[in-house]
Amino acid sequence: MWGELGRWWPSIFLGGGKMEFKNFSLAISQTKVARFADDLAAGKIMSTSCKKCGKKYYPPRADCSACMNSEMEWSPLKGEGKLATFTKIYVPPEHFAIRQPLMPFSSVQFEPCPVGIIEVEGGLRIMGWMPKIDLKKIKIGMKLKAIPQVLPDGKVTIVLEII
């Protein structure tokens, strides 16, 4: 299953760039929603909802800004919905670009991949990579599913795939 993905995963996530998913989880490891990364690794995209007023949050939040309550309930999202918008970034930020001589695998080149936002249940929106979808075939409104993706090296991210 890594045949097609293999072309771009290593360049972004294994190529020595600092912004691997591990960093994504590190960025939330010292937060009250740290479990999100573990749930993602277990195949679930989790949201939180306020136990008091019911407001739903994705990305998950530990505190409800609608009623200032901090008792939240965690629940998995089905993650299916329509594509709200997308792009394909050809000029990447530094963490995703392979720079010499700082990067250990400098022969690996960055290959751009489309990224999109889908609107799922409860009006929530999920951002994800679209490695398997050709840019020319992407249409706003197309139905997609957000899926956690464990990479060969154990790191995790979210991809959007055609249902």
Added chain:
Amino acid sequence: MRKVAIVGIGHGKFGVRSDASLRELTFEAVKACLDDAGVPLKEVESMVTGIAGDEFSIALQPSAQVHDYIGFHPKPNFRVEGACATGSMAVRTGWMNVASGLADLVLVVGVEKMTEVPTSMATDIMGRGGDATWEYPFGTTFPGYYAMIANAHMAEFGTKEEQLAMVAVKNHHYGSLNPYAHMQKKIDLEKAMSSFTVAHPLKLFDCSLITDGAAAILLASEERAKAISKKPVWFAGLSLATDTMRITERESFTSIRASREAAKTAYKMAGVKPSDIDVATVHDCFTIAEIVAYEDLGFCEQGEGGKLIEAKETYVGGKIPVNVDGGLKSKGHPLGATGVSMAVEISKQLRGEAGERQVKNAEIGLTHNVGGTGQVVAIHIFRRG
């Protein structure tokens, strides 16, 4: 609240300024501003400095470098930050100082030196001005965010890539007439359309520039303004509005809600309608952003922005001339300086000193400055004295 006017304007050359430091760039603009006002620095009571990124200057308090170098100590200097809207937030903070009666003469400085770091790092720093925790892991960059707005706008309203390019052609045209602009060269539609893709569908010429530069204005209370300046430019309406950190949580991908909110309040405060505005500088960090700004500011109906530029209505002589200084697109976008530069340009227009770019008999001008992807928007409306 007291009336406040701009009584002095100063603008340094925007560009890749490897010949000057952050503090030296500031000095150029401040000197020009004080000379324009005919006021010595020792009479200025307080100062506001807009610098967006410590990351660009690799210093914890770049504003101290600035106040030190112009010799402002021991008087107060107050730094503000709001990403790309930093400059307008500095202008607003300066206005607050004078309007409240705290001071009669306040210097507002906006400066940024962005090219000391490599372009990829600058892209990185700005990309994390989105949501560094939740969106940046998907490789988002600023062109990427606005590309998502462009794709949504094109799908919903049929806006064309050519119409985006037309914004670039206009702004480069006016940039070629602005001696302070970073890129003083005209481009044609074909050149804009054939440039490489930065983030689909945005091409190189859809993107503003990574620029070094500084701008300064001197603000005065009514009494002082009348004594200092023959052509004071009065603040008529100001507004600041905010929106969600994450673009995924916006109510719309085809409009900047904070722009609409700020516009409503600023028009109300000034007692004017969009059709009363004679000239505007809007936040064209990307060409799509200018088209969305036309709509959010009420210069046309929602979805009609592409047609407005296609009909050349935003050129001098059109319905509403926009960014006739070259805009961020061609003049350049040194984050902290941009909002102050906008105020300088509108002041020139209202003073009738814009030369070849002059909008005939301009009385009311507007500046529109967006921070980030729309997390904060500052709008100011000015009237000729």
